[in-house]
Amino acid sequence: MARTGIVKDNRYMDHVADSYHPESQERLRVIYEMVQEAGMQGKLVEIQPRMATDEELELIHVRKYIQLVASTAGRDYTMLDPDTYACAQSYATAKLAAGGTLVAAEKVIKGELDNAFALIRPPGHHAESSRAMGFCLFNNVAIAADYAIKTHKLKKALIIDWDLHHGNGTQHSFYEREDVLYFSSHQFPYYPGTGSINEVGSGSGKGFTVNVPLHGGPGDAEYMKVFEEILEPIALEYKPEIVFVSAGFDIYYQDPLGGMQVTPAGFANLAKIVLELARETCNGKVVFVLEGGYHLNGLRDSVKEVLKTMQGDILIEGRDGKIRGMVDPRMIDPVIRKVKETQKPFWKKL
Numbered sequence: 001m002a003r004t005g006i007v008k009d010n011r012y013m014d015h016v017a018d019s020y021h022p023e024s025q026e027r028l029r030v031i032y033e034m035v036q037e038a039g040m041q042g043k044l045v046e047i048q049p050r051m052a053t054d055e056e057l058e059l060i061h062v063r064k065y066i067q068l069v070a071s072t073a074g075r076d077y078t079m080l081d082p083d084t085y086a087c088a089q090s091y092a093t094a095k096l097a098a099g100g101t102l103v104a105a106e107k108v109i110k111g112e113l114d115n116a117f118a119l120i121r122p123p124g125h126h127a128e129s130s131r132a133m134g135f136c137l138f139n140n141v142a143i144a145a146d147y148a149i150k151t152h153k154l155k156k157a158l159i160i161d162w163d164l165h166h167g168n169g170t171q172h173s174f175y176e177r178e179d180v181l182y183f184s185s186h187q188f189p190y191y192p193g194t195g196s197i198n199e200v201g202s203g204s205g206k207g208f209t210v211n212v213p214l215h216g217g218p219g220d221a222e223y224m225k226v227f228e229e230i231l232e233p234i235a236l237e238y239k240p241e242i243v244f245v246s247a248g249f250d251i252y253y254q255d256p257l258g259g260m261q262v263t264p265a266g267f268a269n270l271a272k273i274v275l276e277l278a279r280e281t282c283n284g285k286v287v288f289v290l291e292g293g294y295h296l297n298g299l300r301d302s303v304k305e306v307l308k309t310m311q312g313d314i315l316i317e318g319r320d321g322k323i324r325g326m327v328d329p330r331m332i333d334p335v336i337r338k339v340k341e342t343q344k345p346f347w348k349k350l
């Protein structure tokens with residue numbers, strides 16, 4: 001069984017909205033209860049988070065923006081963008097989210113753990129260098145990827161973003177760089193509007209951004225096909241030294257914000273593909289980082305299946321009792337073809 005770590009801390013529930021908000025502390029409450037259940041308890045190594053330092057936040061964010069978020073500390077409520085609030089504790093919570101992801105990455109890089117899942121909030125992948133966006137304050141996954149490169153001297157990191165939404169902040173952080181490859185599958189056209197096939201990176205980063213925009217509808221089988229036909233060959237050719245996953249569970253079939261059809265078994269299978277490509281390229285070093293996911297039971301069940309897969313459990317039956325179900329080619333084949341055409345100049349194995 002793999003040594004799997006989880007970042008878990010009740011302080012992540014201190015970021016609280018003043019009225020209904022889908023990105024609520026309940027999301028972590030159900031996950032934290034799940035990891036204490038009989039079948040899960042004692043199998044996971046708990047990782048104590050710390051707050052990210054200003055210097056670490058500045059890997060991705062400009063100082064002026066960090067100061068703006070800091071200025072919300074202790075104040076009742078500040079709206080940082082139409083969807084994104086800060087309460088009195090949000091600055092501290094966001095620093096702890098970024099810092100928790102760093103500790104998880106460090107332990108995986110050093111080999112103290114085989115893999116880890118940062119069960120944190122607020123999420124991060126929409127956060128831009130100079131502004132909050134889409135429930136995100138600091139870009140946890142981007143900070144951790146850059147930290148792996150700058151502090152731990154890794155040469156290449158791969159970020160896989162399977163959240164329903166495109167991770168605009170993450171893409172922009174590394175758009176002109178070849179040392180961090182950003183892959184995203186997402187609903188499109190949809191919030192935040194970025195993530196078209198033609199966004200492939202620029203300058204020396206050309207070919208190191210891979211976008212797979214999807215209409216609503218794809219489920220387990222379609223997502224697996226996208227991962228096997230596009231992500232896998234590119235990742236095997238790229239040979240990252242660490243893999244991060246912006247793990248959003250808003251592609252769950254009952255998620256209130258999304259139009260995708262992925263089941264808990266589907267998440268397990270996506271995780272399995274990711275873990276296998278990591279095993280072939282970087283000794284299985286994968287750090288999952290929680291992003292979206294707003295159906296509480298779906299979030300709990302899906303995270304559970306991912307954690308079991310990380311530990312080495314091989315499931316996995318879908319809703320229909322089959323491992324993956326049938327692919328509906330009309331849903332994804334045209335997109336897969338277009339992405340391959342666009343990325344082929346950069347990737348021989350595609």
Ligand SMILES: [Zn+2]
Nearest residue numbers: 163164165292
């Ligand atoms: Zn999302």
